[in-house]
Amino acid sequence: MNTKFDFNRTGLLIQRYFSERFRSELIYWGIMAIVFMFIRNNIMVIGGLIFIAALFYAARFFREIHSRTNGINYFMIPATQVEKMTVSLLFTIIYFYGMMILAYIVGNLLGTLFTNLLAKISFFSFELHLFHSVDLQWTLFESKQYTEIFTGELKYQAPYIVLFMKYLLLMQSVFTLGGIYFKNNQAFKTILSGIALLFAFSIISILELKIFTGTTSVNINSAESVITLHRVFHNIMANVFAYILPVYLWIVSYFRLTEKEV
Amino acid sequence: MEIIQKIIQLNEVNFSYQKKRPLLSDLSLQLDPGHIYGLLGRNGEGKSTLLKLVAGLVFPQKGSIDVLGFESRKRKLQMLQDVYFFPEELPVFNLSIRELEKIYSPFYPQFSIEQFNHYLKEFDIPDKNWNLSKLSFGQKKKVMIAFGLATNTKIMLMDEPTNGLDIPSKGQFRRIIASTLEADRCLIISTHQVRDLDSLIDSIIIMDEHEIVFNESIDVITDKLSFKVYDTNEKDDSVIYFEDNLRGYYQVRENLNHEDSKLDIELLFNSILANKKRIKNIFKNK
Structure with a gap:
């Protein structure tokens, strides 16, 4: 018997989750698909929705451990903490994002279909068309074009779906920790903590600017070498936050989970 | 095994x-x-x-x-x-x-x-x-x-x-x-x-x-204590605890004569709360 990590036990934990929450999952993703029908072509709103939904999903996922009765059941299940943590990450990252993309596809197809059906209907006797035919667009899978500030080259960003995933990892790790750490109103308290954290990061950024440029405002015409140095540092920091911080927060969440009392 | x-x-x-x-x-x-x-x-x-x-x-x-x-x-x-x-x-x-x-x-x-x-x-x-x-x-x-x-x-x-x-x-x-x-x-x-x-x-x-005041097996309990119902309310030094109700006078006594009796958990519980020190002394020398 493997006492550290066993795929069978992990599979059972996944099965447990689906069996107990099948109906609520169906409702949750059904609502998401309906919302996507209306916002399918606005990438800013799509992004906002994904992050807010991720926050509530993570908070909802960990609600069980804060309940006295269900918490006892959760912690007494004979599976290792690593297995329980792995399942929570699988659900709140891979499953969540996969289902979100699926809900987007369904919502986009249905939204476009209904809009085009409605466009064919004349309202009232005036032949008033309230809806217009639209082409099917896949905004979430598109890439944004931008001009490189120093070379003037036209470049493409990674598709939004990839960009969102990158930021989602960071957000999800924060939500996971918040979901485990806070006993009540996990989503709200995590947002508040996130704002406090963002405020702290802003101060760090200002200090960073001050160190490298000697000023707290960016002058695009100042010496290129200083800006390049600053950009390199900034890229390093951005990657640290995007890839290392989530791992760090998952580790913290893991230890917090092992020390959680009911 | x-x-x-x-x-x-x-x-x-x-x-x-x-x-x-x-x-x-x-x-x-x-x-x-x-x-x-x-x-x-x-x-x-x-x-x-x-x-x-x-x-x-x-x-x-x-x-x-x-x-x-x-x-x-x-x-x-x-x-x-x-x-x-x-x-x-x-x-x-x-x-x-x-x-x-x-x-x-x-x-x-x-x-x-x-x-x-x-x-x-x-x-x-x-x-x-x-x-x-x-x-x-x-x-x-x-x-x-x-x-x-x-x-x-x-x-x-x-x-x-x-x-x-x-x-x-x-x-x-x-x-x-x-x-x-x-x-x-x-x-x-x-x-x-x-x-x-x-x-x-x-x-x-x-x-x-906030502490364990008693931890004994039933055999030891019935060996050390007797639980009986009496018609009269006569008491001697062996009585540790008593209660009276419609059925008679319930007494918990120190079982000095090693008589057989059926344990009454409720009576035992009440007698321990009422007379903790004495019961501890009785069970000290098992």
């Missing part, structure tokens, strides 16, 4: 939910396999907390708790596979009994489906397709007791298991529990319904003022 001598060991455990109000102070306790322990105490004495400490659901601020050779707070897999905690309030399962069996039983290596079916039958639960969320509190409790016993864990912690059970079910509960005791198994039942434990438990643990 290897039988661990001390299946549960608590050493000088201190625990409190609030800093200024200690719930358990320097509590030490050793429990052996092959026994059904009745854990008794007034409300708020820490009985449920003691069970949670053993299960590793709360952690002691001081002292150590060893369960089957593992530190309970670490909730190691091997420990969890051999400990079943039956809480007073049941978790909300939106599952059928069959799904419960399918999903949860593989986590317990010793789980027996035959036993589960047998216990369900004993408890008059005929259909495994019943959804747990649709059952009454008592029925749900019976299903969970049946499941817990079928896990065949070495330790079974039960918090008020008979609360909410109807009269026939309490009898069924006693019968089933008595049939499940094995040499390597230890059951701890915390309850206020002392009559439900009659002829079931073989050892009694009593908590008072």
